[in-house]
Amino acid sequence: MIKFNKHHVTNGVVKARVHYCVDNRVDGRRCVTMYAKDYSDALGVVLGDAYKNDTDFNTDYFDKGRVVLFEDHPLYGAARLRAEKMDPFYLARLGIQAATRQAMNDWNKATPAQRQAALSAAHARAGRVE
DSSP, X not given: XXXXXXXXXXOSSOEEEXXXXXXOXXXXXXXXXXXXXXXXXXXXXXXXXXXXXXXXXXXXTTOOOEXXXXXXXXXXXXXXXXXXXXXXXXXXHHHHHHHHHHHHHHHHHSOHHHHXXXXXXXXXXXXXXX
């Protein structure tokens, strides 16, 4: 049984240190990417069917190997739950989206006088004079 822990993935015997990324593909497909932190092949032992290490000697410093799980993979759900908790960029995107959404809702509900006051306050903070 494969477990996705905070800093590693394990099959109960072998532990592979990883860091997680969520939805980081250019084509926009939903996925979980786990990057190996060590130069060993532990991630390949734990998740052998999906493990990929197509780097050369020059890029091994940055990319030691990775596993990309898409929505059709049986382990995707468990990996996604852990990765969403661990990926700082995903959490930051959620925070920005929520803050932007809240700001837009506040703006849409505001009266014209409230909007003008908000713009005046923002200009004052920026050092502009109207």
